[in-house]
Amino acid sequence: MTVPEPLLRLRDLRVDVGERHVLKSISLDVPAGALLVLMGANGSGKSTLGLTLAGHPRYRVVGGQATLAGQDLLAMSAEARARAGFFLSFQAPPEIPGVKNNLFIRTALNAVRAARDEPPLDAFDFLGDARDEAGRLGLPEAMLGRPVNDGFSGGERKRNELLQLALLRPRLAMLDEIDSGMDVDGTRAIVRLVQALRAQGTAFIVVSHYLQLIESLAPDAVLRLDQGCIAETGGLALAADIARTGFARSAAEPQEA
Numbered sequence: 001m002t003v004p005e006p007l008l009r010l011r012d013l014r015v016d017v018g019e020r021h022v023l024k025s026i027s028l029d030v031p032a033g034a035l036l037v038l039m040g041a042n043g044s045g046k047s048t049l050g051l052t053l054a055g056h057p058r059y060r061v062v063g064g065q066a067t068l069a070g071q072d073l074l075a076m077s078a079e080a081r082a083r084a085g086f087f088l089s090f091q092a093p094p095e096i097p098g099v100k101n102n103l104f105i106r107t108a109l110n111a112v113r114a115a116r117d118e119p120p121l122d123a124f125d126f127l128g129d130a131r132d133e134a135g136r137l138g139l140p141e142a143m144l145g146r147p148v149n150d151g152f153s154g155g156e157r158k159r160n161e162l163l164q165l166a167l168l169r170p171r172l173a174m175l176d177e178i179d180s181g182m183d184v185d186g187t188r189a190i191v192r193l194v195q196a197l198r199a200q201g202t203a204f205i206v207v208s209h210y211l212q213l214i215e216s217l218a219p220d221a222v223l224r225l226d227q228g229c230i231a232e233t234g235g236l237a238l239a240a241d242i243a244r245t246g247f248a249r250s251a252a253e254p255q256e257a
């Protein structure tokens with residue numbers, strides 16, 4: 001029996017930011033359609049992992065391998081990674097003054113559609129789909145006509161990330177604290193959208209500090225990042241344990257024993 005190649009495969013990935021070795025050795029498999037939750041103390045490197053996989057130039061890969069569907073992710077430009085089906089929702093989504101949200105998302109979507117051999121959507125068809133999705137996500141329609149995230153509230157920015165996720169339908173999405181700043185309806189919208197996309201085969205890496213969301217997502221695995229390495233892998237019990245005792249517990253345990 002042959003073991004299928006995971007969708008994302010990281011081996012001994014090492015990343016420097018500025019003068020710091022932030023990721024020391026990350027090895028990780030994400031099977032197609034799986035949902036992994038990534039936990040870790042503030043500053044442990046969760047966002048660094050997402051931005052590195054997305055191809056942010058400030059995050060320097062100094063060793064190791066990363067493949068997406070068997071392709072060398074690290075050899076690809078940020079745009080090529082997006083076309084190959086990787087999507088990152090930012091922990092702090094930036095404003096892009098002067099660029100209209102609907103044109104921004106339609107341009108990204110049509111680039112992804114071209115890579116999938118799908119015909120481009122014209123402005124009319126796109127707007128129909130975007131309005132439907134925005135309605136489902138509780139994002140006011142007016143946000144489509146404004147510059148990207150310009151004057152958006154924290155929760156509206158996160159909903160705008162979800163709108164991009166819903167329309168782009170990536171193969172692998174990394175959601176970096178998508179729930180932070182979201183109200184209760186926003187959190188429900190996250191769970192609904194993740195479930196709908198998973199049913200279509202999208203895999204997820206979800207970064208979150210909140211047990212309630214993590215439990216609602218029914219992850220296949222929960223990982224804890226510590227000092228630039230995956231320190232623990234488990235199931236919901238690991239997330240519950242972290243919520244109860246905090247990230248310092250594993251350092252404290254040997255001294256207490």
Ligand SMILES: Nc1ncnc2c1ncn2[C@@H]1O[C@H](COP(=O)(O)OP(=O)(O)OP(=O)(O)O)[C@@H](O)[C@H]1O
Pocket residue numbers: 017018020022040041042043044045046047048049058091
């Ligand atoms: N551009 C940068 N310049 C210098 N240091 C950076 C930069 N980006 C990240 N770092 C450092 O890398 C470490 C990891 O940061 P990262 O944002 O990946 O943590 P995180 O796990 O996402 O934390 P949080 O839970 O607070 O979002 C931190 O110590 C941070 O200060």
Ligand SMILES: [Mg+2]
Pocket residue numbers: 046047048091176
């Ligand atoms: Mg972060």
